[in-house]
Amino acid sequence: MSDAKLSFPPEFLWGAATAAYQIEGAAQEDGRTPSIWDTFSRTPGKVLGGDTGDVACDHYHRWREDVRLMADLGLRTYRFSVSWPRVQPTGRGPAVQRGLDFYRELVDELLENGIEPMLTLYHWDLPQELETSFPSGDSAGGGWPERDTAHRFADYARIVGEALGDRVRMWTTLNEPWCSAFLGYGSGVHAPGRTDPAAALRAAHHLNLAHGLGAQALRSVLPARARLGISLNPSAVRPLTDSAADRDAQRRIDALANRVFSGPLLKGAYPGDLLTDTASVTDWSFVRSEDLAVIHHPLDFLGINYYAPAVVSGGADPSAPRHDGHNSADHSPWPAADSVAFHRAPGELTAMDWPVDPSGLTDLLLRYTAEAPGVPLFVTENGAAFDDKPNAAGQVHDPDRIRYLDAHLRAVHKALEAGADVRGYFLWSLLDNFEWAYGYSKRFGAVYVDYETQRRVPKSSAYWYAKAAASGRLPDVED
Ligand code: PNW
Numbered sequence: 001m002s003d004a005k006l007s008f009p010p011e012f013l014w015g016a017a018t019a020a021y022q023i024e025g026a027a028q029e030d031g032r033t034p035s036i037w038d039t040f041s042r043t044p045g046k047v048l049g050g051d052t053g054d055v056a057c058d059h060y061h062r063w064r065e066d067v068r069l070m071a072d073l074g075l076r077t078y079r080f081s082v083s084w085p086r087v088q089p090t091g092r093g094p095a096v097q098r099g100l101d102f103y104r105e106l107v108d109e110l111l112e113n114g115i116e117p118m119l120t121l122y123h124w125d126l127p128q129e130l131e132t133s134f135p136s137g138d139s140a141g142g143g144w145p146e147r148d149t150a151h152r153f154a155d156y157a158r159i160v161g162e163a164l165g166d167r168v169r170m171w172t173t174l175n176e177p178w179c180s181a182f183l184g185y186g187s188g189v190h191a192p193g194r195t196d197p198a199a200a201l202r203a204a205h206h207l208n209l210a211h212g213l214g215a216q217a218l219r220s221v222l223p224a225r226a227r228l229g230i231s232l233n234p235s236a237v238r239p240l241t242d243s244a245a246d247r248d249a250q251r252r253i254d255a256l257a258n259r260v261f262s263g264p265l266l267k268g269a270y271p272g273d274l275l276t277d278t279a280s281v282t283d284w285s286f287v288r289s290e291d292l293a294v295i296h297h298p299l300d301f302l303g304i305n306y307y308a309p310a311v312v313s314g315g316a317d318p319s320a321p322r323h324d325g326h327n328s329a330d331h332s333p334w335p336a337a338d339s340v341a342f343h344r345a346p347g348e349l350t351a352m353d354w355p356v357d358p359s360g361l362t363d364l365l366l367r368y369t370a371e372a373p374g375v376p377l378f379v380t381e382n383g384a385a386f387d388d389k390p391n392a393a394g395q396v397h398d399p400d401r402i403r404y405l406d407a408h409l410r411a412v413h414k415a416l417e418a419g420a421d422v423r424g425y426f427l428w429s430l431l432d433n434f435e436w437a438y439g440y441s442k443r444f445g446a447v448y449v450d451y452e453t454q455r456r457v458p459k460s461s462a463y464w465y466a467k468a469a470a471s472g473r474l475p476d477v478e479d
Helices: 038-039 059-072 095-113 127-130 145-163 177-183 197-221 244-267 272-277 289-295 359-373 399-417 437-443 460-471
Strands: 011-019 077-081 115-120 168-173 227-232 235-240 301-305 312-313 341-343 377-382 422-428 446-452 457-458
Touching: 011 377, 011 460, 038 127, 059 095, 059 235, 059 457, 077 168, 077 460, 095 115, 115 145, 145 168, 145 301, 168 197, 168 235, 168 301, 168 312, 168 460, 177 244, 197 227, 227 377, 235 244, 235 446, 244 272, 244 289, 244 312, 244 359, 272 301, 301 359, 312 437, 341 460, 359 399, 377 399, 399 422, 399 460, 437 460
Parallel strands: 011 077, 011 422, 077 115, 115 168, 168 227, 227 301, 235 312, 301 377, 377 422
Antiparallel strands: 312 341, 446 457
């Protein structure tokens, strides 16, 4: 649509996001040890095509070129993550100076180019050692189901805070703890690939605790001007019909997708219905009452990652295929929710088979405006994968992605008009990259990456987005 060009506030931050394991490569350089994603991706059958992050976009060696790309596109902010096993191999003990230096140099280059860094401490690359060797051992393995991992995360947060606190202002503890807990330990489609619903719920709590302990550790070392938040991937869950069964299915999934995090983070308590719903799986005795005050730490901002909504109904046949975006998994990521059926939401599908429906983004921004009054919001991820290919002239035209971005930025604008305090938007992703269980088969980048040559080619959407960032207005959408 080329009607009124919507304009955004002048201080609105236009950015792009990446994550360490998805772009860095250099998996065995400078003292980095394996993360759970190295182990998982090297296990046959776990990642499409047997792809790994060993080389990825080789960003570890090409970061200067990548920052130049961001500067050329006029980005005002860049969200990246720090690889835990690069700065603290094995997840315990002293830091590796070379690992910290890599991020310091990256940040300095960003700042010199007028690009504000947003640093994520944990985007899923847990040091393998923390998954494998663990002190108490009251579950089938270590990792996030173990309480100790939250304490290890706080130590790591302090290390990075001390090293970069003088130059990074925006900090997030965790990216999408839902994926870490429920895809990592529930459905097993993400590392470490465990399929134990009780472990997934324990993981969710210990991720919440890690956020709280990490936030405390950061506050103790960061200057007062630092801003601290977390990025969640809340689900816009809709009932298929208005029936009582469908509305109850919505409530149940809302608890498992959203309130399991927002409850303790924003209210200092787990929702009662979540505890009752999951009583057959766990008694939640791993939650100590003092944990809740730690998790309920005042946020300076909340990051919302959004891709697509979900539609649910009650009274399902547990053997029927799910349409929750996790159909390929034999195990459900939703503990104690076998009676819930997932339906395909309406809308055009992206290459992930995720429907295009921007209204969920407006809904979520307004919901969290109400649930976290006074807390500024960022869209810390939004974007889409399409089947991008260079043409004979070597250019990549991606009108689908332009339409997707335009529609979702309009959804952000709608939330702004309705009173949401949205401070910025990060396109996922700057570069095509390692798309987790899908390997390199899905391209989310505004910039095309030729994995043979590592050549970067900005797609048409990158130029479109650059115009939006430069003018604060949404440009026309080409056909
Ligand atoms: C997010 N799901 O991952 C991540 O933060 C990014 O690293 C990732 O590349 C991006 O979204 C695109 O997938 C998700 O299955 C992965 O529901 C899977 C799901 C959701 C988010």
